[in-house]
Amino acid sequence: MTETTQAVVIGGGYAGVMAANRLAGRKDVAVTLVNPRPGFVERIRLHQHAGGGYDAFRDYRDVLAPGVRTVVGTVERIDAAECRLTLAGGAAVDYDRLVYAVGSGSAAPDVPGAAEYALPLASLEEAQRLRTALQDAPESAPVTVVGAGPTGIEAATELAEQGRRVTLVCGKVMGPYLHRRGRRTVARRMAELGVTVLQGPGATVVEVAADAVRLDDGREVPSRVTVWTAGFAVPDLAARSGLSTDEDGRLLTDETLTSVDDERIVAAGDSAAPSGMPLRMSCQAALPLGARAADTVLGRIDGERPAPLNQAFAGQCISLGRQGGIFQFSRRHDVAVGLHIRGRLGATVKEKVCLGTVRHMADEARAPGSYRLHKISGGPERARRLRAVQAMEAPSGTASAPAAARP
Template identity: 70%
Template sequence: MAENTDVVVIGGGYAGVMAANRLTLRGDVTVTLINPRPDFVHRIRLHQLVGGTGDAVVGFREVLSERVRLTVDSVARIDTAGRSVALASGGTVGYDYLIYAVGSGSADPGVPGAAEFAHPLADLEEAERLRPVLDDAPATAPVTVVGAGPTGIETAAELAEAGRAVTLVCGGVLGPYLHTKGRRSVATRLARLGVTVLDGSGTKVTAVTRDAVRLADGRELPSRVTVWTAGFGVPDLAARSGLSTDALGRLLTDETLTSVDDERVVAAGDSAAPSGLPLRMSCQAAMPLGARAADTVISRIAGERPADLKQSFVAQCISLGRSDGIFQFANRSDVAVGFHIDGGLGAKAKEAVCKGVLKHLADEAGKPGSYRLHRVPGDARRRHLLRAGHGGTPVAVERTA
């Protein structure tokens, strides 16, 4: 009888669920998914949860294979020597292989008053705390959204469409990923919604108080509710467990997503830093990374050399309220190009992406091994950097679809 292999996946986000589902391809593998929540969080809809136009919670059984054992708990520490994880509630879970997919969350703003008076928006609990704060504020009360990446833009648009008086503080450029043409389209739509957009170097936030936001250029903006979307961080579990990480705390791996410290530990998603060149934090990267991580484990079980990472990007999509959006096309190296779809068609494209993400996960649960996007020829710029030996740790500051 073939020996059974136990694989533990830490984190039930886009990368973790994809990896867990794919591992069921082998009948001799037992998969345990450890996640702190009993439901799947569709993070690219959190702005809708805050705006009251949609939900961001999906039952795990809609996207997770029945063969995956779900443990609702948090991991306190990874013991690589003992091949086990210690649970926050007590007890341990052993593993033969571990997939580290803990995702990302809010980063410390490092701005006086922000931790006390601003409301972050990186996970479900933060969105659930923010929603009643907005409900309690008068409709005419000034709302300030800090951060002009996709999360900030989407949140500002959603709240403005609901009739809120919204100021979007960019701290730099509006939509830094976008091509100039796409940025112009987004600015036009935000203006139509009544959003006041403040950009430029003088708009960096220097302090947040209970009822105001102060900028580097000396301006003080009245703000009844301040929403903070500038920057993401990752949990420190890997570092606390003695594993090598980059400056942000992402697990350092080789191009097969295997930890540089332990070939039994494989990373995926926002918390992975392959060759010190982490990918843009996004579900667009997370799902292929999850599939690649699972393939790496499956190859090792079979005694084969795992394939190297391939990652191909195509776009960034941003909703601008319920009837407008933008689908910003990009090359495979994740650089925006001069072509985009906006307006109603852009909104439909974004909605199709949101639904398509869940379909990819559900399809892999029903037919493991069917997902193939992680095999598409990838980023030529990345290959060049690797050949030249230019590994680094660029800090990704926005998480997007």
């Protein structure tokens, strides 16, 4: 009789769902997904959820393979020696193989008053609280968005398009990933929507009050609702469980996404740090990483050597309200180039990307193994960077083998 492998996935976001669906295609693998919520959250839609025009919560029946068992709960500890998870409340889940896909959330702000008065936007619950705060505030009330990565830009433009009076406080620069040409496009759209953009010297928030945001050059920005998007962090589950992590708490793995401590554990998504060089936090990375993690698990079950990571990127897409957007093209190794799509066409591309992420998961749920984008080569740049890092770390006169080649 064929032995059944118990595969458990911690985290039901983009990476976790993709991994669970792919594993579910094997009859000799029983898959359990452990997640704090009973459904899937379209995290890339949270700014729309907060603005009141979209419900970012989906039933798992829309995206998860029917053979996947779901357990609603929060994992408190991983006991790698016993292959057991302890959940809040004391319940336990045993595993033979584990996929660590706990994702990321808002970083705890260290700015005085931010924890008390600012509203983050990285989870469904946070988006719902922000939505309520906006509904309680007059439309003319000033709104300040702190942080100018994709989440901050999308939140600012979404609310400004609704007629809100929005200030975007960027710190050093707006859209740090974008090419300078793409950044100019975003700036023009901000101007069209009436968003006040504060960036450069003096535009760093040093205090948040109930009705204002104070900057390091002494300026005070009136703010009835303050949205905090400055930074993300990963849960500390791996560190609490005694597993090796990078300095930000991501699970440290080799290039096959296998934990450096235990080959029965693989990681995917925002919480993975392959060779200490994590990929950019994005659903664009999460889906392929989830598929790659599942392939690693299946390869190890079959006694095969898993393929190393070789992630390809296409760029970054950002909605600029419902009527505008930008798709910033990049090199395969995730460096932005001058080419981008903007305006209504940019908004159309962004919407297709949002729909496409859900479709990829649903397609994999119906036909496990059909997803192939993780097999597109990212080119030689990551291997070159790895060699450079290993050369710096290796003692003089020794050579360090590539991470994917280590036993």
